Amino acid sequence: MRLAALVLGAGLSGMFGGSAAAPEDDRRAYVQFFQARFPAVPLDDYVLGSFMLNAAGRRHYEDIMAFPPFEPDIDRGRALWETPFPNGRTYADCLPDGGRMLAGTYPRYDAEQRRVVTFEMLLNRCRTDNGEAAYRYDDRDTMGVLTAYARTLSDGMRMAIRVESPEAVARYEAGRAFFERRIGQMNFSCANCHVQNAGRVMRMEVISPALGQAPHFPVFRGGDALYTLHARYTRCMEQVRAEPLPMGSETFNDLEYFHSYMSNGLPLKASVYRR
Amino acid sequence: MRPIPVLLAPLILVLAITEAPAGATESSGRRVAHDQERGNCLACHRMPADPGAETNADMGPTLENIRQRYPDRADLRQRIWDARAFNPDTIMPPYGRHRILTEEEIDQVVDYIHGL
DSSP states (O other): OOHHHHHHOGGGGGGTOSTTOOHHHHHHHHHHHHHHHSTTSOGGGGGGGGGGGOHHHHHHHHHHHHSOTTHHHHHHHHHHHHSOOTTSOOHHHHSGGGGTTOGGGOSEEETTTTEEEOHHHHHHHHHHHTTOOOOOTTOIIIIIHHHHHHGGGGTTOBOOOOOOSHHHHHHHHHHHHHHHSOBTTTTBOHHIIIIITTTSEETTEEOOOSTTSGGGOSEEETTTEEEOHHHHHHHHHHHTTOOOOOTTOHHHHHHHHHHHHTTTTSBOOOSEEEO | OOOOOGGGHHHHHHHHHHHHHHHHHHHHHHHHHHOTTTTOGGGTOOOTTOTTOOOOOOSSOOOOSHHHHOSSHHHHHHHHHOGGGTOTTOOSOOTTTTTSSOHHHHHHHHHHHHTO
């Protein structure tokens, strides 16, 4: 179901409907939807997640970000980043511009591999190309802290995900379909919470809009618990009592592709505090 | 008030006795409704008639005046069993159809919610 059908009722879905609707039409529709719901919030603030919606929460966030308790984890990530592979090369040697201002262009569709490639997969590619074993995508102590550092090298860049070829659009559409599919014993889709109910309160917690979610990962929940984007997907799936998919799985990669595209134009800000 | 006719007194006594188990059921219904692992109704609903119902939720309507609005408990039960019967696009979890709660727990929850 298209966003318009989901949130506005079937009557208006024709506005955005049609099987050939481009991802860019989707993105504009999301932006319009959220801006109508939160007219006072500037677009760049969406990367603050639910903190964008209340001044006290935002001050709390800013206080913690002034002296982040998770600094040691970022430092461990930096140490991994700077340690040369056995052949003497480093991640920076392996990546364009030393890996700076890069993360905001991932995920990408790779025509040769015929699949979506995430930034984490790119880091693993550096490892395997240099004779090292790949890290597991669910290992906080290796891939987790490494990305928590590596992504900060792209802080401030504007998200610029590209979905161009028909094959890329197909992966994007698969991601969107997962985002909108009802799953789990609780029968929820991601969109039910992060579009339809964004800004509303679930028990004590304000639900963040899907727009702006991808650019600020990983997060440190409670100030020290590292969650990569896929770890957060897993957590939300558990909450609705669905069998969580493996981190790094193709479905999560497709979801991340769609989810990140939605935030195109927003400023990347990695490794932040969350409740 | 007129004194209660002698003949009715035993009936009232019986009613009072049968109310007691209902009261007990009500408290287990409350537990099921509030428990995050079971009903977790407070994730979405406020219940102002129950001062212990701590939540800021606003995903579902406030549950109040239920007895007036659902004089027929079967209607209320049906909503909890599978709210999709009333709204196919609802976000309220289908407690009965998806076996999130047992039939007995649903009865208990209905008792509790009916009193809000």
